[in-house]
């Protein structure tokens with residue numbers, strides 16, 4: 244039996260555990276989790292039937308596959324704590340942004356095989372993209388195991404660390420960025436003074452869900468949807484022209500802001516002792 248460990252049972256750790264159980268990929272008896280206070284891990288254990296342990300070292304001793312689901316600034320401390328306890332042959336899967344494979348190798352030890360996984364909240368809907376980057380020494384059977392787990396919670400895209408950051412902007416930050424953009428779209432209609440915000444948000448949400456349906460599976464492209472709706476000479480075409488004129492600069496700023504923040508976090512990750 245493969246034993247799965249999860250250090251960190253916050254938003255993402257608990258989401259992954261619940262989804263892997265829900266899709267039948269892992270049975271609760273195979274999962275042990277820990278958290279900083281122990282409260283979230285115990286609470287999740289009560290709800291799902293997994294085991295919770297009160298310290299990370301105990302977990303490291305038993306896990307064959309160990310998910311690190313703590314904030315970037317906590318990763319070094321956690322790995323330092325468990326380094327001497329890791330089972331020989333452990334596969335380490337870190338979901339932390341801003342913590343490189345080089346960092347993981349340095350802090351966990353060269354013998355540990357490391358994978359970076361960037362999940363997305365969309366996995367709660369069994370949709371969207373999980374990004375993976377394989378570290379040195381990761382074996383074909385490790386890849387099969389990870390890909391087999393992930394394929395029930397959306398689509399997995401294998402990438403490299405150079406592309407990971409910009410892909411992360413689209414897939415992992417994406418749900419928040421898309422929701423924020425759609426909120427502004429709705430607010431624009433409320434400013435006309437003719438409809439309340441609840442109605443505007445409802446209309447946008449439903450339209451967004453329908454548009455996602457049109458785009459799913461690549462049946463229609465973005466351009467295809469625009470062409471079908473924004474017919475030549477119509478009013479939608481005028482709205483699209485405004486977006487095309489103004490949004491490139493906004494989008495450059497959005498990506499730029501994400502990159503800048505990550506440089507700051509990476510520096511703190513490096514400086515953290």
Ligand SMILES: NC(=O)c1ccc[n+]([C@@H]2O[C@H](COP(=O)([O-])OP(=O)(O)OC[C@H]3O[C@@H](n4cnc5c(N)ncnc54)[C@H](OP(=O)(O)O)[C@@H]3O)[C@@H](O)[C@H]2O)c1
Pocket residue numbers: 250251252253254255256277278279280281282283284299312313314315317320321338339340361362363364415
């Ligand atoms: N949020 C996203 O959409 C998203 C997407 C992709 C990747 N990520 C990455 O996922 C990671 C976790 O993010 P999150 O949003 O799930 O954070 P979160 O909700 O704050 O959860 C962090 C978890 O880490 C635990 N923790 C902190 N220090 C610990 C320690 N020393 N030992 C054991 N457990 C410890 C916390 O314990 P307590 O419960 O006791 O506080 C908590 O359960 C981050 O590195 C982030 O970069 C997030």
